[in-house]
Amino acid sequence: MQRFIARRALHSLLAIWVMSLIVFSLVRVTGNPLDMMLPLEATPEDYERISKHWGLDQPLHTQYVIFLSKAVRGDFGNSWKWPGHSAMGLVWQRLPATLELAGVALGISILIALPIGILSAVWKGSGWDTAAKVIALLGQSLPAFWLGIVLMWIFAVTLGWFPTSGRGGIEYIILPAITLGWFQVAAIMRLVRSSMLDVLDSEFVKLTRIKGLAEWKVIWKHCLRNAAIAPLTFFAIIAGVLMTGAVVTESVFSWPGTGLLVVDAVRARDFQVVQAVVIVFAGIFILTNLLVDILYAYLDPRIRY
Amino acid sequence: MRPRLVSLVLALLLVAATFTLGILPIWGPMSGSAQEAKGQRLVFASAGFDESNRFWVVARPDHLQYDPFLETLLEVDPKTGEYTPRLAEKWSPSPDYKEWTFILRKNVPFHLGYGPFTAKDVVHSHSMMMRPEATATLAGFWRQVEEVKAVNDHEVVFRFKRPTTVMPYAASRAGDLRIISKAQWDKEGLEGYEKRPAGTGSYRYVGRQPGLSVTYERIDNHWKGEKPAFKELVFRLAREESTRLALLLSGEAHIADLPRELQKDALKRGMKIYSSSFPVDWMTVYLGGQYYLPGDPAFKPDVAWTKKPVRQALNMAINRKELLSTVFAGKGSMTYVTGWSEKSEGFNPEWQHRFDKMYGYDPSKAKALLKEAGYGPGQLKFKILAFTEPGESEGPQVAEALGIYYKDIGVATEIEVLDWAKVREMFRKKAIQCCIWPNIISWRPSEEWIRTSYYSKSPNHHYENEFVDKHYDALTKAVKSDERQRIARTIADHLFDEFADIPLFWFANEVVANPKVVAEWVYPGLAAGRSTHFHLVRPPAK
């Protein structure tokens, strides 16, 4: 088991390292940040000066080595679009907002998916079931930004129930969370529905009756192991989707999270921040997967490959 | 037990945990000003700016965030556009224009209790521009200063390596030399300055919410007696145009920076437009690859518009009136020569009379000119580059409109949307012979504009030849006003006659405001940040 954990951990580190390489090269391919940093009036001497100041005059591999050696210590350099802030500092500053949005979005999508899923399972095959499926599927078919703008227009401007953008009290988070979470409704609904169907499945009820109450303990222990697997995987995937989906939602609602941060940073060719955000996001995703894999292996010894 | 149900319960527990984790920060206060009396607060919805108190790395358009609380040596009069005394009472050049002396105002306090404004603060503020990371718009100009000397507490002299006449412009509210307190810097350092910069303006800096807003508060004893009508001023950042419109219409913001398209809708709902006193930006379509210095390897003779008739044809194919009334809602005035407005040195009123004949809309003449140059219908093809910047969304639209006009005269175009940095890189590296591109640039003194755009030794390469170079050199040496006008006019006339590019329109800065909150606002537009002089916003009389 320990060997397994060690091996998977190593693989994850490898994945993160490759990510850093990919991001580093991609970001430098986008071109010279100097063109974004310097005004139109800049002289050739200005270009040289700023290039030297930020270490951009070094050859690429030197830059990568410097970057990597600092990155392992958590130092992703200083932002140049947000002067005075370190890249990592900006990410930490904005991350809570995105996590908050993702969390509430997930919560709202469960609030919607749960009743729909239960109803559609209880009345399986009926008009309710189809209607529920269509509602959930609608969520997966709408472009998120379009939904966001329409929601904003109807509920914030026309009806005035919610503020249009920004972050503050609970009323600020509702519209962005609905926009972000709507997509997950279908997936969650399906999970709820199939679990309810299992419950109503007569085979299983028969089995428990035959086996008798004394078996509850065994079943509980057995079930718990298997039961934990599905939601964990599900959760990891959802987390990843929500965090990247947040980019679009944050743009529409001016929600000051990491998604908005990275869009601004890409536009401004702020390498340091882009690298920091991408690596942090990917890192979270990879680590979550690692945890899930380890838990999988712990719960189900067959899975250790 | 039912396995799926258990798994579901576990999933819900996990979600509840995230939810709680996420919700906890929500109850933190926003800026506390949601509770403030509404009549006391003015909210301006801006398209966004680089948020930082380090004014020496921030570009001029983003200096709007300093306008309320950091002042400059000279003011820009909101009605006349003239440079008038502000923190400096008097200023004068030496006879050779290499030295500029400023007599400073007395008894001007800084915020946060820092002592009176003296020449030392000017020296200190200038030293910010000498830092290695300085990338302000005029940093290059400020770094040409050989020495800044505080002669006494209220007199300071700037000595330049070469004569300069643009010092008043650079030291005014249209420039970027923000006066900050040396005493604060000595006591609190960069960190303290960044947290709460002390300025001399009629508003003082309260704080920021990164990505969201900046807040300012009115002070009671401004040295000039400026008393803004609103106790609190908030700049709200909203990158999406529809968000800004929504903020305005829902009453969350009182003034909004809106693209012309959305202005119509705001007007329909009772909002009013506040235009700057002067045109601030112009739009021109630049033709790449015009490197006419003899022997320039980047010059490619097969680029169609290196021939003058083609350049004229590309101009005459465009129906400027229609373009203005459709894409820009009719808001703008004609540009005759790229970069020259009536306020510019060397402006020639004759251009207006000659413009229609030379540049006016005439598609059949355009086709004839093309044919004359050897390009029959369908034989000329090129790319139009487009990009958007926050607050400037019309680029791609203009590009598409151009494509349609050119299609009408038998020219095939392809539109490529890039980002600004990429386009800039291309014309910096003289790699843009393929393309034309529309761009909006804000007003600068003529000498600066020529240096930036037409002088062959600057990093930007648009249209360059020996004629312009020679006259630019002469211009930099000229100090007498009439001589400067003459030389500048010679260059501008040359650009006019040669169809150096495709000039389109001058635009004033227009913002939309709620008349219930804003009844009067006069601002020049030429000050750094475009929307400035917020202390002049007056609410309707009760």
Place this chain on the structure above:
Amino acid sequence: MATVTARTLPWYSPPRVARAMRQARRYPLVPLTMLTFLLVIPAVLATQVAPHDPLKGALAKRLKPPVWQQGGTIEHPLGTDKVGRDILSRIIHGARVSLVVSLVAIFVGGILGTTLGLMSGYFGGWVDSVLMRLVDISLSLPTILLALVLVAAVGPSFGTVIGVLVVLLWARYARLVRGETLSIKERDFIARARVAGASHTRIMVKYIFPNVVNSLIVLATLQVGYVILLESALSFLGAGLPRPTPAWGLMIADGRELIVTAWWVSMFPGLAIMLTVLALNLLGDWLRDHFDPKLRHV
């Protein structure tokens, strides 16, 4: 509609009503009809069906409302966009663009993923390890972010968008095919084939692949909708197809700031996307339920 439910009905003795219903449900009629009208006909017969040239506009006719509103004309039933192009025609041509982009991306990504997945599952060992690591990395790429960065570098074009989509898509195919290969390769008929001297390639192509096709088709169908949504998201962020392509995502992005004043510019392409993706998802669900319930978690 459902007078009987699975709850009370043992699966081994369906009454006549249920059998008839099940037969009617043999074909997913609703999604197929929707798709024919929304996607197939427009895509194939675009130039014949569209009333106007999608690329030709006139500034004088810009932002005309749909025919049922004041100021609208029958000439432009769904109105015109910012530069005067007919929206209906652009939507029709957009079906072709969306379909082509998603099919190409899925095809290329699918072939790449299937090949790698087959090899990974069949050979196992270090090939498997390396490929699965690649899959992991690929799936953990923050997709939209990298698309943004890439397009900022290279500029928007068909090739770039398809490239980005392929990078995002191949991993799912690889993983699916690998899983199926793993379970199939232990079967008897494979062992027999190997004993008979068939080469590895032959086994993979002739024996394993046909058993995997079903799942691939379901996955592909489900992905078309996802790809269309992704392309529109990329266009919204400025990292999508180049102008003036009549792509649905681009059209919504174009009309973004006008969602208030000229709502039709964004609304109709948005509806087109929604209905098309809905139909595709319904079709995919149906396919999955009928062919391969194993894919429930996909």
